[in-house]
Amino acid sequence: MPAWWQGAVIYQVWPRSFQDSDGDGVGDLRGIARRLDHLRGLGIDAIWISPIYPSPLADFGYDVADHCDVDPAFGTLADFDALVAAAHDCGLRVLLDYVANHTADTHPWFAASRASRDDPRRDWYIWRDPGPDGGPPNNWASEFGGSAWTLDPATGQYFYHAYLPQQPDLNWRNPAVQDAMLDVLRFWLDRGVDGFRVDAVHHLFEDLELRDNPPDPDWRPGMSPARRLRRDRTMDQPEVQSAIAAMRRVSDGYPGQRLLIGEAWLPIDRLMAYYGVDLAGFHLPFNFHLITTPWTAAAVAGLVRRYEAALPQGAWPNWVLGNHDRSRVASRLGGPQARVAAMLLLTLRGTPTLYQGEELGLADVPIPPELVRDPWEQRVPGLGLGRDPVRTPIPWEDAPQSGFTSGTPWLPVGADHRPLHAAAQAHDPDSMLWLYRALLSLRRREPALSLGPIAAVEALGDVLRYIRTDPADGRRLLVALNLGDAEQALDGGGTPLLSTHGDFGNPRRLRPHEGLVIELD
Ligand code: GLC
Numbered sequence: 303m304p305a306w307w308q309g310a311v312i313y314q315v316w317p318r319s320f321q322d323s324d325g326d327g328v329g330d331l332r333g334i335a336r337r338l339d340h341l342r343g344l345g346i347d348a349i350w351i352s353p354i355y356p357s358p359l360a361d362f363g364y365d366v367a368d369h370c371d372v373d374p375a376f377g378t379l380a381d382f383d384a385l386v387a388a389a390h391d392c393g394l395r396v397l398l399d400y401v402a403n404h405t406a407d408t409h410p411w412f413a414a415s416r417a418s419r420d421d422p423r424r425d426w427y428i429w430r431d432p433g434p435d436g437g438p439p440n441n442w443a444s445e446f447g448g449s450a451w452t453l454d455p456a457t458g459q460y461f462y463h464a465y466l467p468q469q470p471d472l473n474w475r476n477p478a479v480q481d482a483m484l485d486v487l488r489f490w491l492d493r494g495v496d497g498f499r500v501d502a503v504h505h506l507f508e509d510l511e512l513r514d515n516p517p518d519p520d521w522r523p524g525m526s527p528a529r530r531l532r533r534d535r536t537m538d539q540p541e542v543q544s545a546i547a548a549m550r551r552v553s554d555g556y557p558g559q560r561l562l563i564g565e566a567w568l569p570i571d572r573l574m575a576y577y578g579v580d581l582a583g584f585h586l587p588f589n590f591h592l593i594t595t596p597w598t599a600a601a602v603a604g605l606v607r608r609y610e611a612a613l614p615q616g617a618w619p620n621w622v623l624g625n626h627d628r629s630r631v632a633s634r635l636g637g638p639q640a641r642v643a644a645m646l647l648l649t650l651r652g653t654p655t656l657y658q659g660e661e662l663g664l665a666d667v668p669i670p671p672e673l674v675r676d677p678w679e680q681r682v683p684g685l686g687l688g689r690d691p692v693r694t695p696i697p698w699e700d701a702p703q704s705g706f707t708s709g710t711p712w713l714p715v716g717a718d719h720r721p722l723h724a725a726a727q728a729h730d731p732d733s734m735l736w737l738y739r740a741l742l743s744l745r746r747r748e749p750a751l752s753l754g755p756i757a758a759v760e761a762l763g764d765v766l767r768y769i770r771t772d773p774a775d776g777r778r779l780l781v782a783l784n785l786g787d788a789e790q791a792l793d794g795g796g797t798p799l800l801s802t803h804g805d806f807g808n809p810r811r812l813r814p815h816e817g818l819v820i821e822l823d
Contacts, residue, residue, distance in 0.1 A: 307497070307561045307585060308618050309752045310347035311648070311742060312397070312655040316626045317351055317376055318362065319695045320658060322707035329695070329706070331377035335385045337698075338392055340724060344661055344735075345742030348395035350499045350563070352626060354382070355401075358408050360468035361677055362693075363399075364501060365406035369486040379493075386494050395496035397561060402483055402549075403502045404469040411482075412470050419457050426479050427470045428462035429454075430512065441514045442536050443528045447682040450536070464505040464536065466677055474506050474545050487552045497553065497561030500584070503576075504566040506542045509535035526687055538572055546576065546583045561585050563620075563655075570612045577617045586620040586653055592646075593628050597635050599761035599785045606650065606759045606768070619652030624660060630692050633666040638815035641737055641802040642783050645817035648741040649770065649781045651756040656738075659696055662727060663734030666691035667716035675713060697723035732804050744800050744819065748772065750779045751819075765790050765812060769822070778822040784812040796820040 321333030331354065341349060353363035354376045363373070372382050389396050405412055414423035430439040430451070438451035438460055444467075451460040452467040462471050472479050487498065515531035546564065553560040564576050564584035576587035595605045613619060623631040623643055632640040640663055647654045669690040674680060679688025695711045697704035697719045704715045704723050727735035745751045750772040759768040764786030770779045779799070784790050790812045801807030802817040809820045 304753055305559050305585075305618075306395070307348070307559065307653055309749075310395070310653055311345070311745070312348045312350055312563075312653060313341060313344070313346040314625060314655060314657045315349050315351045316658055316693055317354055318712060319693055319706070321696065321698065322709070322711075325707060325709040326375065327707050327709040327712045328375050330375065331372065331381040331385050335381075335388050338388060338394065340698075341394060342392050343728075343739065345739060345746060346394070346656065348397055348496065348561075349389065350397040350655070351399065353399045353401055353501075358406055358468065360406065360466050362675070364401055365404070365408075365466065365469045366401045367406040367408045368410075369401070369405075369483075370489045383493060390494070395561075396494075397497045397499055397563070398490055398495050399501055400487065400498040400549075401501045402472070402474075402545075403464060403505045404471045407468045407470055411472075415470075416454050416457065416461070419459070425476050426473055428473050428508070429457075429459045430462070431459055440512050441531065442508070443515070443531055445526075445528050446678045447527050462508065464502065471505070471508075475510075475541065480545065480548060484548060484552050487549060491553065491556045491560060495560070496558070497563070497585075498549075499563045499565060499588075500546075500549065501565055503542065503546065503564045504537045504568060506545055507539035509539065524685060526685065527682060538566070538568060543575065543578065543583065547578055550578065550582055550584070563588060570609055574612050574614055574617070577614050581614065581616055586618065588622060588655075589620050589652070590622055590628075592621055592623055592643075593634075597639065597643075597785060599764050599766040599783070602646070602785070603759050603761040603766050603768075606756070610651070610756065610759075619650075620655065621647055621650050621652050622655045622657075623647050624657040624692070625655075626657065626693055627689055628692065629686075630657075630664060630666050631660060632663050633691075637663060637665075638787075639785065641734065642785060642815060642817045644734070644738060644741060645781065645800075645802050645819070646766070646783055648738075648745050649751050649779075649819060650768075651754070651770070657692075661735055661738040662697070662719075662722050662724060664697075664716070664719055664722060667694040667714065667719065669694075669713065673714065694719070699723050699725040736804070737802060740800055748779060748799075749774060750777060754779075763790065764788070765792075780820045780822050781817070782812055782820065783817040784815060787814045789813055792818075792820075794820070794822065796822040 317329050320329040321337045322329050323332035355366045356368045356373045357363045386396050415427045438449045442450040444450045513535050518532045521530045562584050563586045576584050595601050676688045676690045694713045695706035695715045699705035727733035750770040754770045754773050757769050766783045796809050798806045799819045807818045
Protein backbone atom coordinates (compact mmCIF):
# COMPACT_ATOMS: atom_id res chain seq x y z
CA MET A 303 0.00 0.00 0.00
CA PRO A 304 1.45 3.38 -0.94
CA ALA A 305 1.52 6.02 1.79
CA TRP A 306 -1.08 8.79 1.52
CA TRP A 307 1.56 11.38 0.67
CA GLN A 308 2.86 9.40 -2.29
CA GLY A 309 -0.40 9.78 -4.16
CA ALA A 310 -1.06 13.27 -2.80
CA VAL A 311 -0.80 16.76 -4.25
CA ILE A 312 0.30 19.43 -1.75
CA TYR A 313 -0.72 23.09 -1.94
CA GLN A 314 1.30 25.82 -0.22
CA VAL A 315 -0.72 28.51 1.51
CA TRP A 316 1.19 31.70 2.27
CA PRO A 317 -1.27 32.84 4.90
CA ARG A 318 -0.70 36.63 4.87
CA SER A 319 -1.94 36.76 1.30
CA PHE A 320 -4.49 33.98 1.00
CA GLN A 321 -7.73 35.37 2.47
CA ASP A 322 -8.38 38.03 5.09
CA SER A 323 -11.47 37.55 7.27
CA ASP A 324 -11.34 40.55 9.60
CA GLY A 325 -10.47 43.52 7.40
CA ASP A 326 -6.95 44.18 8.72
CA GLY A 327 -5.46 43.63 5.26
CA VAL A 328 -3.62 40.48 6.31
CA GLY A 329 -4.82 36.96 5.53
CA ASP A 330 -5.67 34.70 8.47
CA LEU A 331 -6.71 31.23 9.58
CA ARG A 332 -10.43 31.92 9.35
CA GLY A 333 -9.80 33.17 5.84
CA ILE A 334 -8.16 29.86 4.92
CA ALA A 335 -11.14 28.01 6.40
CA ARG A 336 -13.46 30.14 4.24
CA ARG A 337 -11.60 29.09 1.10
CA LEU A 338 -11.49 25.36 1.73
CA ASP A 339 -14.10 24.98 -1.02
CA HIS A 340 -11.65 26.42 -3.53
CA LEU A 341 -9.02 23.90 -2.44
CA ARG A 342 -11.43 20.99 -2.49
CA GLY A 343 -12.72 22.00 -5.91
CA LEU A 344 -9.17 22.21 -7.16
CA GLY A 345 -8.58 18.62 -6.09
CA ILE A 346 -5.51 18.86 -3.89
CA ASP A 347 -4.96 16.59 -0.89
CA ALA A 348 -2.97 18.59 1.66
CA ILE A 349 -2.13 22.17 2.49
CA TRP A 350 1.19 23.33 3.86
CA ILE A 351 0.72 26.62 5.68
CA SER A 352 3.76 28.93 5.91
CA PRO A 353 4.50 30.21 9.45
CA ILE A 354 1.51 31.31 11.56
CA TYR A 355 3.42 31.77 14.83
CA PRO A 356 3.84 34.97 16.84
CA SER A 357 6.48 36.99 15.04
CA PRO A 358 7.87 40.52 14.94
CA LEU A 359 7.75 40.05 11.15
CA ALA A 360 11.36 40.93 10.37
CA ASP A 361 11.17 38.03 7.88
CA PHE A 362 7.38 37.78 7.65
CA GLY A 363 6.86 34.91 10.04
CA TYR A 364 10.15 33.08 9.48
CA ASP A 365 11.33 34.88 12.61
CA VAL A 366 9.41 32.99 15.29
CA ALA A 367 8.94 34.48 18.76
CA ASP A 368 6.94 31.52 20.11
CA HIS A 369 6.81 28.19 18.28
CA CYS A 370 3.73 27.01 20.14
CA ASP A 371 1.16 29.71 19.53
CA VAL A 372 -0.59 31.60 16.73
CA ASP A 373 0.13 35.23 15.90
CA PRO A 374 -2.92 37.40 16.67
CA ALA A 375 -2.84 38.66 13.07
CA PHE A 376 -3.61 35.09 11.97
CA GLY A 377 -6.03 34.24 14.79
CA THR A 378 -5.86 31.98 17.80
CA LEU A 379 -5.03 28.38 18.65
CA ALA A 380 -8.78 27.78 18.70
CA ASP A 381 -8.99 29.09 15.10
CA PHE A 382 -6.18 26.74 14.20
CA ASP A 383 -7.93 23.74 15.77
CA ALA A 384 -11.12 24.69 13.94
CA LEU A 385 -9.25 24.92 10.64
CA VAL A 386 -7.64 21.51 11.11
CA ALA A 387 -11.02 19.99 11.99
CA ALA A 388 -12.72 21.59 8.96
CA ALA A 389 -9.89 20.55 6.64
CA HIS A 390 -9.95 16.98 7.94
CA ASP A 391 -13.73 16.88 7.57
CA CYS A 392 -13.37 17.54 3.87
CA GLY A 393 -10.49 15.15 3.39
CA LEU A 394 -7.62 17.65 3.38
CA ARG A 395 -4.49 17.19 5.48
CA VAL A 396 -2.68 20.07 7.12
CA LEU A 397 1.09 20.56 7.26
CA LEU A 398 2.85 23.33 9.14
CA ASP A 399 6.13 25.13 8.59
CA TYR A 400 8.72 24.20 11.21
CA VAL A 401 11.33 26.93 11.51
CA ALA A 402 14.10 24.92 13.09
CA ASN A 403 17.30 26.79 12.25
CA HIS A 404 16.68 30.07 14.06
CA THR A 405 14.25 32.03 16.20
CA ALA A 406 13.28 35.68 16.29
CA ASP A 407 15.61 37.86 18.35
CA THR A 408 12.54 38.63 20.49
CA HIS A 409 12.16 34.96 21.44
CA PRO A 410 12.49 34.51 25.23
CA TRP A 411 15.27 31.97 24.62
CA PHE A 412 17.36 34.57 22.83
CA ALA A 413 16.52 37.29 25.36
CA ALA A 414 17.94 35.00 28.06
CA SER A 415 20.87 33.96 25.90
CA ARG A 416 22.00 37.50 25.26
CA ALA A 417 21.40 38.63 28.87
CA SER A 418 24.82 37.45 30.05
CA ARG A 419 27.65 35.11 29.18
CA ASP A 420 26.72 32.92 32.16
CA ASP A 421 23.07 32.56 31.41
CA PRO A 422 22.05 28.88 31.17
CA ARG A 423 20.64 29.66 27.72
CA ARG A 424 23.85 31.32 26.46
CA ASP A 425 24.81 28.15 24.62
CA TRP A 426 21.38 27.84 22.99
CA TYR A 427 22.65 30.15 20.25
CA ILE A 428 26.02 30.50 18.55
CA TRP A 429 28.21 33.04 20.35
CA ARG A 430 31.86 33.68 19.56
CA ASP A 431 34.54 36.17 20.54
CA PRO A 432 35.49 38.85 18.02
CA GLY A 433 38.25 38.11 15.53
CA PRO A 434 41.80 39.38 16.22
CA ASP A 435 40.95 42.77 14.70
CA GLY A 436 37.81 43.10 16.82
CA GLY A 437 35.62 42.38 13.78
CA PRO A 438 33.44 39.32 13.13
CA PRO A 439 34.96 35.91 14.00
CA ASN A 440 35.25 34.91 10.32
CA ASN A 441 34.04 35.69 6.78
CA TRP A 442 30.66 33.94 6.88
CA ALA A 443 27.95 35.89 5.04
CA SER A 444 24.25 36.29 5.73
CA GLU A 445 21.91 35.00 3.02
CA PHE A 446 20.25 38.40 3.11
CA GLY A 447 23.47 40.42 2.69
CA GLY A 448 26.25 41.55 5.03
CA SER A 449 28.11 39.56 7.66
CA ALA A 450 26.44 36.57 9.28
CA TRP A 451 27.74 37.83 12.64
CA THR A 452 26.32 40.63 14.74
CA LEU A 453 28.09 42.07 17.78
CA ASP A 454 26.21 42.23 21.04
CA PRO A 455 27.98 45.19 22.71
CA ALA A 456 26.67 44.38 26.19
CA THR A 457 28.39 40.98 26.37
CA GLY A 458 31.17 41.70 23.87
CA GLN A 459 30.54 38.66 21.67
CA TYR A 460 29.13 38.08 18.21
CA PHE A 461 26.11 35.85 17.49
CA TYR A 462 25.66 33.97 14.22
CA HIS A 463 22.66 34.32 11.90
CA ALA A 464 22.40 32.58 8.54
CA TYR A 465 19.66 35.10 7.66
CA LEU A 466 18.79 38.42 9.33
CA PRO A 467 20.39 39.70 12.56
CA GLN A 468 16.82 39.42 13.89
CA GLN A 469 16.99 35.65 13.21
CA PRO A 470 19.77 34.29 15.46
CA ASP A 471 20.70 30.67 14.71
CA LEU A 472 19.91 28.06 17.33
CA ASN A 473 22.78 25.84 18.46
CA TRP A 474 21.55 22.39 17.46
CA ARG A 475 24.69 20.83 18.97
CA ASN A 476 23.24 21.60 22.40
CA PRO A 477 21.04 18.62 23.42
CA ALA A 478 18.73 20.96 25.35
CA VAL A 479 18.02 22.86 22.14
CA GLN A 480 17.28 19.63 20.29
CA ASP A 481 14.92 18.52 23.05
CA ALA A 482 13.10 21.84 23.13
CA MET A 483 12.74 21.94 19.35
CA LEU A 484 11.53 18.33 19.17
CA ASP A 485 8.91 19.26 21.77
CA VAL A 486 7.65 21.85 19.31
CA LEU A 487 6.93 19.06 16.84
CA ARG A 488 5.08 17.13 19.53
CA PHE A 489 3.00 20.20 20.44
CA TRP A 490 1.56 20.44 16.92
CA LEU A 491 1.41 16.69 16.26
CA ASP A 492 -0.68 16.37 19.43
CA ARG A 493 -3.03 18.98 17.92
CA GLY A 494 -3.51 16.79 14.87
CA VAL A 495 -1.25 18.22 12.18
CA ASP A 496 -0.32 15.77 9.45
CA GLY A 497 3.29 16.80 9.09
CA PHE A 498 5.76 19.61 8.54
CA ARG A 499 7.83 21.39 5.98
CA VAL A 500 11.15 21.93 7.74
CA ASP A 501 12.55 25.36 6.93
CA ALA A 502 16.16 25.98 5.86
CA VAL A 503 17.34 22.64 7.20
CA HIS A 504 20.62 22.71 5.26
CA HIS A 505 21.64 25.62 7.55
CA LEU A 506 21.15 23.74 10.84
CA PHE A 507 24.87 23.25 11.57
CA GLU A 508 28.07 25.18 10.88
CA ASP A 509 31.72 24.21 11.06
CA LEU A 510 32.82 23.98 14.71
CA GLU A 511 36.29 25.30 13.91
CA LEU A 512 34.76 28.36 12.26
CA ARG A 513 36.89 28.02 9.15
CA ASP A 514 36.30 30.69 6.50
CA ASN A 515 34.17 29.92 3.48
CA PRO A 516 36.20 29.93 0.23
CA PRO A 517 35.41 32.38 -2.59
CA ASP A 518 33.09 31.11 -5.32
CA PRO A 519 34.69 31.57 -8.74
CA ASP A 520 31.25 31.31 -10.39
CA TRP A 521 29.94 34.46 -8.70
CA ARG A 522 29.20 37.34 -11.12
CA PRO A 523 28.11 40.92 -10.47
CA GLY A 524 24.33 41.04 -10.25
CA MET A 525 24.16 37.81 -8.25
CA SER A 526 23.34 37.78 -4.55
CA PRO A 527 26.36 39.10 -2.57
CA ALA A 528 26.09 36.03 -0.30
CA ARG A 529 27.01 33.87 -3.30
CA ARG A 530 30.51 35.42 -3.47
CA LEU A 531 31.44 32.62 -1.09
CA ARG A 532 30.82 28.93 -1.38
CA ARG A 533 28.98 27.77 1.72
CA ASP A 534 31.25 24.78 2.40
CA ARG A 535 31.47 25.54 6.13
CA THR A 536 27.98 26.84 6.79
CA MET A 537 25.69 24.46 4.94
CA ASP A 538 24.99 20.77 4.70
CA GLN A 539 27.30 19.74 7.55
CA PRO A 540 27.29 16.02 8.45
CA GLU A 541 25.54 16.45 11.84
CA VAL A 542 22.35 17.59 10.13
CA GLN A 543 21.49 13.99 9.32
CA SER A 544 21.19 12.90 12.94
CA ALA A 545 19.03 15.94 13.73
CA ILE A 546 16.68 15.02 10.87
CA ALA A 547 16.58 11.40 12.04
CA ALA A 548 15.58 12.67 15.50
CA MET A 549 12.72 14.70 13.99
CA ARG A 550 11.63 11.62 12.08
CA ARG A 551 11.62 9.45 15.21
CA VAL A 552 9.27 11.95 16.81
CA SER A 553 6.88 12.07 13.86
CA ASP A 554 6.98 8.29 13.43
CA GLY A 555 5.78 7.98 17.02
CA TYR A 556 2.38 9.26 15.89
CA PRO A 557 -0.23 7.26 14.00
CA GLY A 558 -1.26 7.99 10.42
CA GLN A 559 2.07 8.55 8.68
CA ARG A 560 2.87 12.15 9.55
CA LEU A 561 4.87 13.64 6.69
CA LEU A 562 8.25 15.39 6.91
CA ILE A 563 9.40 17.53 3.99
CA GLY A 564 12.79 19.22 4.10
CA GLU A 565 13.75 22.51 2.52
CA ALA A 566 17.33 22.08 1.32
CA TRP A 567 18.63 23.88 -1.76
CA LEU A 568 21.31 21.41 -2.81
CA PRO A 569 22.62 19.67 -5.90
CA ILE A 570 20.91 16.34 -6.61
CA ASP A 571 23.68 14.11 -5.30
CA ARG A 572 23.82 15.90 -1.93
CA LEU A 573 20.05 16.23 -1.67
CA MET A 574 19.64 12.47 -1.74
CA ALA A 575 21.36 12.13 1.66
CA TYR A 576 18.34 13.94 3.14
CA TYR A 577 16.20 10.82 2.65
CA GLY A 578 18.39 9.49 5.44
CA VAL A 579 20.12 6.21 6.03
CA ASP A 580 17.56 3.46 5.29
CA LEU A 581 15.10 6.24 4.39
CA ALA A 582 14.88 7.29 8.04
CA GLY A 583 15.23 10.99 7.19
CA PHE A 584 12.80 13.18 5.29
CA HIS A 585 10.03 11.45 3.38
CA LEU A 586 10.46 14.20 0.81
CA PRO A 587 13.54 16.42 0.60
CA PHE A 588 12.17 19.22 -1.56
CA ASN A 589 13.33 18.93 -5.16
CA PHE A 590 13.62 22.50 -6.49
CA HIS A 591 15.51 21.64 -9.64
CA LEU A 592 12.64 22.46 -12.02
CA ILE A 593 12.92 26.05 -10.78
CA THR A 594 16.59 26.34 -11.68
CA THR A 595 16.87 24.15 -14.81
CA PRO A 596 16.73 25.91 -18.22
CA TRP A 597 13.33 25.42 -19.83
CA THR A 598 14.32 23.29 -22.81
CA ALA A 599 13.15 19.77 -23.58
CA ALA A 600 16.72 18.46 -23.46
CA ALA A 601 17.53 20.08 -20.11
CA VAL A 602 14.28 19.01 -18.42
CA ALA A 603 14.51 15.45 -19.79
CA GLY A 604 18.09 15.28 -18.52
CA LEU A 605 17.01 16.55 -15.10
CA VAL A 606 14.20 14.00 -14.79
CA ARG A 607 16.52 11.14 -15.77
CA ARG A 608 19.32 12.28 -13.44
CA TYR A 609 17.00 12.79 -10.50
CA GLU A 610 15.20 9.47 -10.99
CA ALA A 611 18.53 7.65 -11.31
CA ALA A 612 19.94 9.30 -8.17
CA LEU A 613 17.00 8.35 -5.89
CA PRO A 614 17.97 5.86 -3.20
CA GLN A 615 16.23 2.47 -3.36
CA GLY A 616 12.59 2.93 -2.32
CA ALA A 617 12.78 6.74 -2.07
CA TRP A 618 9.80 8.66 -3.41
CA PRO A 619 10.37 11.68 -5.68
CA ASN A 620 8.76 15.12 -5.52
CA TRP A 621 8.59 18.19 -7.77
CA VAL A 622 8.06 21.91 -7.28
CA LEU A 623 7.53 24.77 -9.78
CA GLY A 624 7.49 27.68 -7.37
CA ASN A 625 7.09 28.95 -3.83
CA HIS A 626 7.04 32.12 -1.75
CA ASP A 627 10.77 32.69 -2.32
CA ARG A 628 11.07 32.45 -6.12
CA SER A 629 9.76 34.24 -9.17
CA ARG A 630 6.43 32.73 -10.23
CA VAL A 631 6.44 30.13 -12.98
CA ALA A 632 4.14 32.26 -15.18
CA SER A 633 6.78 35.01 -15.08
CA ARG A 634 9.74 32.72 -15.59
CA LEU A 635 8.27 30.84 -18.55
CA GLY A 636 5.45 33.06 -19.82
CA GLY A 637 1.73 32.28 -19.82
CA PRO A 638 1.57 29.61 -22.57
CA GLN A 639 4.49 27.60 -21.19
CA ALA A 640 3.13 27.88 -17.65
CA ARG A 641 0.28 25.66 -18.89
CA VAL A 642 2.78 23.14 -20.24
CA ALA A 643 4.68 23.31 -16.95
CA ALA A 644 1.45 22.57 -15.06
CA MET A 645 1.00 19.41 -17.10
CA LEU A 646 4.62 18.45 -16.46
CA LEU A 647 4.32 19.00 -12.70
CA LEU A 648 1.12 16.96 -12.44
CA THR A 649 2.23 14.06 -14.64
CA LEU A 650 5.78 13.47 -13.41
CA ARG A 651 6.33 10.61 -10.98
CA GLY A 652 6.36 11.94 -7.44
CA THR A 653 4.48 14.22 -5.07
CA PRO A 654 3.89 17.70 -6.55
CA THR A 655 3.66 20.87 -4.47
CA LEU A 656 1.73 23.85 -5.90
CA TYR A 657 2.20 27.40 -4.68
CA GLN A 658 -0.95 29.46 -4.13
CA GLY A 659 -1.89 31.37 -7.27
CA GLU A 660 -0.14 29.02 -9.70
CA GLU A 661 -3.56 27.53 -10.37
CA LEU A 662 -4.75 31.01 -11.45
CA GLY A 663 -1.74 31.58 -13.70
CA LEU A 664 -0.61 34.55 -11.61
CA ALA A 665 2.62 36.29 -12.63
CA ASP A 666 4.92 38.37 -10.41
CA VAL A 667 3.56 41.78 -9.39
CA PRO A 668 6.05 44.65 -9.74
CA ILE A 669 6.34 46.41 -6.37
CA PRO A 670 7.41 50.08 -6.39
CA PRO A 671 10.29 50.87 -4.01
CA GLU A 672 8.09 52.73 -1.52
CA LEU A 673 5.90 49.62 -1.04
CA VAL A 674 8.74 47.10 -0.62
CA ARG A 675 8.28 44.98 2.51
CA ASP A 676 10.72 42.11 2.03
CA PRO A 677 13.92 42.57 4.10
CA TRP A 678 16.00 40.89 1.39
CA GLU A 679 15.05 43.57 -1.15
CA GLN A 680 15.55 46.28 1.49
CA ARG A 681 19.05 45.06 2.35
CA VAL A 682 20.15 44.13 -1.17
CA PRO A 683 18.03 46.33 -3.46
CA GLY A 684 17.77 46.24 -7.22
CA LEU A 685 19.04 42.73 -7.94
CA GLY A 686 15.61 41.17 -8.25
CA LEU A 687 16.04 39.16 -5.05
CA GLY A 688 12.96 40.61 -3.32
CA ARG A 689 10.07 38.26 -2.76
CA ASP A 690 7.16 40.69 -2.45
CA PRO A 691 6.26 40.24 -6.16
CA VAL A 692 5.34 36.58 -5.51
CA ARG A 693 3.57 37.23 -2.20
CA THR A 694 0.74 39.55 -3.21
CA PRO A 695 -2.89 38.78 -2.29
CA ILE A 696 -4.88 36.13 -4.13
CA PRO A 697 -7.65 37.62 -6.33
CA TRP A 698 -10.86 35.80 -5.48
CA GLU A 699 -13.73 37.67 -7.10
CA ASP A 700 -14.91 40.83 -8.82
CA ALA A 701 -15.01 42.98 -5.68
CA PRO A 702 -12.94 45.70 -4.03
CA GLN A 703 -9.42 44.33 -3.45
CA SER A 704 -10.59 41.30 -5.48
CA GLY A 705 -12.33 39.93 -2.39
CA PHE A 706 -9.06 39.41 -0.49
CA THR A 707 -9.86 41.93 2.22
CA SER A 708 -12.43 44.56 3.12
CA GLY A 709 -9.53 46.75 4.30
CA THR A 710 -6.25 47.85 2.77
CA PRO A 711 -4.13 44.88 1.73
CA TRP A 712 -0.63 44.72 3.20
CA LEU A 713 0.76 44.35 -0.34
CA PRO A 714 -1.22 45.53 -3.39
CA VAL A 715 -3.44 43.20 -5.37
CA GLY A 716 -1.74 43.11 -8.78
CA ALA A 717 -3.60 45.11 -11.43
CA ASP A 718 -2.93 42.29 -13.90
CA HIS A 719 -4.29 39.81 -11.37
CA ARG A 720 -7.73 41.39 -11.06
CA PRO A 721 -9.20 39.87 -14.23
CA LEU A 722 -7.71 36.50 -13.27
CA HIS A 723 -9.81 36.14 -10.13
CA ALA A 724 -10.85 32.64 -9.14
CA ALA A 725 -14.58 33.19 -9.55
CA ALA A 726 -14.19 34.20 -13.21
CA GLN A 727 -11.82 31.35 -14.00
CA ALA A 728 -14.14 28.81 -12.40
CA HIS A 729 -16.57 29.35 -15.30
CA ASP A 730 -14.06 29.64 -18.12
CA PRO A 731 -12.98 26.41 -19.80
CA ASP A 732 -9.98 28.20 -21.31
CA SER A 733 -8.70 29.32 -17.93
CA MET A 734 -5.68 28.11 -15.99
CA LEU A 735 -7.90 27.10 -13.08
CA TRP A 736 -9.92 24.90 -15.42
CA LEU A 737 -6.71 23.27 -16.66
CA TYR A 738 -5.42 22.64 -13.13
CA ARG A 739 -8.73 21.06 -12.14
CA ALA A 740 -8.71 18.88 -15.24
CA LEU A 741 -5.12 17.81 -14.60
CA LEU A 742 -5.78 17.05 -10.95
CA SER A 743 -8.89 15.08 -11.72
CA LEU A 744 -7.13 13.11 -14.48
CA ARG A 745 -4.32 12.39 -12.03
CA ARG A 746 -6.84 11.12 -9.50
CA ARG A 747 -8.57 8.90 -12.08
CA GLU A 748 -5.33 7.52 -13.50
CA PRO A 749 -3.02 5.88 -10.95
CA ALA A 750 -0.48 5.70 -13.79
CA LEU A 751 0.03 9.46 -13.33
CA SER A 752 0.42 9.43 -9.57
CA LEU A 753 1.87 6.09 -8.58
CA GLY A 754 2.96 4.41 -11.81
CA PRO A 755 6.54 4.07 -12.98
CA ILE A 756 8.00 6.57 -15.45
CA ALA A 757 9.97 5.44 -18.50
CA ALA A 758 11.27 6.54 -21.88
CA VAL A 759 11.98 10.10 -20.76
CA GLU A 760 13.35 11.79 -23.85
CA ALA A 761 13.68 15.06 -25.71
CA LEU A 762 13.05 15.23 -29.45
CA GLY A 763 13.76 18.80 -30.47
CA ASP A 764 11.36 20.94 -28.46
CA VAL A 765 9.24 17.95 -27.44
CA LEU A 766 9.65 16.38 -24.02
CA ARG A 767 7.99 12.98 -23.67
CA TYR A 768 7.69 10.15 -21.21
CA ILE A 769 5.46 7.20 -20.49
CA ARG A 770 3.61 6.47 -17.26
CA THR A 771 2.21 2.99 -16.67
CA ASP A 772 -0.74 1.95 -14.53
CA PRO A 773 0.69 -0.27 -11.80
CA ALA A 774 -2.50 -2.37 -11.69
CA ASP A 775 -3.52 -2.99 -15.30
CA GLY A 776 -0.46 -1.97 -17.31
CA ARG A 777 -2.24 0.73 -19.36
CA ARG A 778 0.31 3.17 -20.71
CA LEU A 779 -0.08 6.94 -20.85
CA LEU A 780 2.21 9.02 -23.03
CA VAL A 781 2.85 12.59 -21.93
CA ALA A 782 4.09 14.78 -24.80
CA LEU A 783 4.94 18.41 -24.09
CA ASN A 784 5.83 21.01 -26.68
CA LEU A 785 8.24 23.43 -25.00
CA GLY A 786 8.52 25.48 -28.19
CA ASP A 787 6.35 27.76 -30.28
CA ALA A 788 6.24 25.69 -33.50
CA GLU A 789 3.92 22.82 -34.34
CA GLN A 790 5.48 19.36 -33.90
CA ALA A 791 4.56 15.99 -35.37
CA LEU A 792 4.04 13.04 -33.02
CA ASP A 793 4.46 9.46 -34.16
CA GLY A 794 2.30 6.81 -32.66
CA GLY A 795 -1.32 7.57 -32.14
CA GLY A 796 -3.54 6.47 -29.31
CA THR A 797 -6.39 8.27 -27.57
CA PRO A 798 -5.81 11.76 -26.23
CA LEU A 799 -7.13 12.21 -22.69
CA LEU A 800 -6.27 15.85 -22.07
CA SER A 801 -4.66 18.80 -23.86
CA THR A 802 -3.36 21.97 -22.26
CA HIS A 803 -5.35 23.75 -24.99
CA GLY A 804 -8.62 22.74 -23.34
CA ASP A 805 -9.83 20.34 -26.07
CA PHE A 806 -8.74 16.74 -26.59
CA GLY A 807 -6.06 17.56 -29.12
CA ASN A 808 -4.71 15.35 -31.88
CA PRO A 809 -2.47 12.37 -31.03
CA ARG A 810 -0.40 12.93 -34.19
CA ARG A 811 0.59 16.54 -33.70
CA LEU A 812 1.33 19.03 -30.98
CA ARG A 813 0.33 22.63 -31.52
CA PRO A 814 2.71 25.38 -30.34
CA HIS A 815 2.96 25.39 -26.51
CA GLU A 816 0.73 22.32 -26.22
CA GLY A 817 0.94 19.42 -23.82
CA LEU A 818 -1.00 16.20 -24.33
CA VAL A 819 -1.70 13.10 -22.28
CA ILE A 820 -2.40 10.22 -24.66
CA GLU A 821 -3.51 6.71 -23.80
CA LEU A 822 -1.41 4.38 -25.93
CA ASP A 823 -3.12 1.45 -27.68
C1 GLC B 1 13.44 29.69 4.06
C2 GLC B 1 12.11 30.34 3.76
C3 GLC B 1 12.33 31.80 3.50
C4 GLC B 1 12.95 32.42 4.73
C5 GLC B 1 14.22 31.68 5.14
C6 GLC B 1 14.64 32.07 6.51
O1 GLC B 1 14.27 29.68 2.98
O2 GLC B 1 11.49 29.70 2.68
O3 GLC B 1 11.15 32.46 3.16
O4 GLC B 1 13.25 33.77 4.49
O5 GLC B 1 14.03 30.28 5.17
O6 GLC B 1 13.78 31.51 7.46
